[in-house]
Amino acid sequence: MDTFRIEGPVRLSGNIRVNGSKNASLPIMAATILGAGKSVLKSVPHLSDISVCGELLKGLGCEVGRNSDGDLFIDSTTIDNPVGEYDIVCRMRASICVLGPLLARCGRAEVSMPGGCAIGDRPVDIHLRGLRELGAKIDLKNGYIVAEAPDGLKGKEIFLGGSFGSTVLGTANILMAAVLAKGQTVIESAACEPEITSLAKCLNKMGAKITGIDSPRLVIDGVKELKPVEFEVMADRIEAGTFMIAAAITAGELKLENCRVGDMMAVIDKLRNIGVTVEADGDNCVVARKGAIKAADITTQPYPGFPTDLQAQFMTLLSLAEGNSVIIEKIFPDRFMHVAELSRMAANLRKEGAIVVVAGVKKLIAAPVMASDLRASAALVLAALAAEGTTMVSRVYHIDRGYEKIEKRLNPVGAKISRIKV
């Protein structure tokens, strides 16, 4: 298990190119199941979650690898084992998004029921409800979701919302099931996250007929078959947001290339409100801070609201603000594992249910801390960049799930992070 040794405080300055998006790549990798043959996906990041998804697809019968340009290829000509094994699903919950495409292609799928994780219970009831509405018979056997639709799925009007808003992977799953269903499916209260838009565009390139893309009402006219695809994965807006916060927390200046500024307005708006300069120029963006950080209130929401995947990182930034901030987590009310660890670094945080009051402090102080989940660990790295002294962040495999060699990205712009094998 690797540990990061991080010296602080540092001031970051320079250019970073944002990588392809993990959360866009995963459902698109699952979508290749729908078009028998060899698909080629460009800009898929080198992350452990991507490798796990590759293993999952190999287990189904696909051939998966990288070509000489680094593109990911998936040959789904043969799918002879439509089973998402427990050993893989327990390593990555997003494995659930093979359920819809497997059912659509094979008429049957067995996928281990994902359990909870560090950020909450994370049920999949809406995924299953949506598939049942499309005509699937679904049972739970020995911890596996067993879904069957031997005569194919049938299009229907489906409402996918819940008290929290919409579900991202739930929308992806039903969308991928519906593209091969007979007749028309309408998904009401579909997630509008850019990663869903990207998936829908990829499916249309494969021959699907989806309209209403970018809206909460997706209309899908089922087709008989899809073909393999060559597709470029969008840039990672959460990685970009994390680097923006890195510039802000270190009072530095970073130019981010390949940045989807238009998808990040909720984050950019907050940064500007607290005294950070964000200047966008096409796909590039310069983020800098000179003055003090001002306090702000944040409520996480489905897109286009403030993303839950940047809540932990923003809390770190606000812990150094002048005054009190309030953070309300509306998507995953238990997503606060970073609170106790940031407190060990002298952040002044008070948690009440899904709300954290952040009383700004003058400085953070290095401490040994433990990564608990992907975004919480990014928050600890950010804290360490600004903290006085040497911070040791253990269990960095969490960060490797979603940030490609973060130390190699941040060290050239002024960070002092070493990876220690322990």
Ligand code: EPU
């Ligand atoms: N929910 C249900 N029932 C369901 C599905 C979801 O109650 O059947 C609830 C969840 O418990 C949660 C809310 O709906 O309260 C939203 O969850 P959602 O289904 O949208 O989350 P997800 O699709 O499982 C994706 C990302 C997460 C990101 C969330 C929210 C991927 C692979 N994962 O998860 O990313 O936080 O959307 O934007 O795309 C991360 O990258 O660190 C990460 C956790």
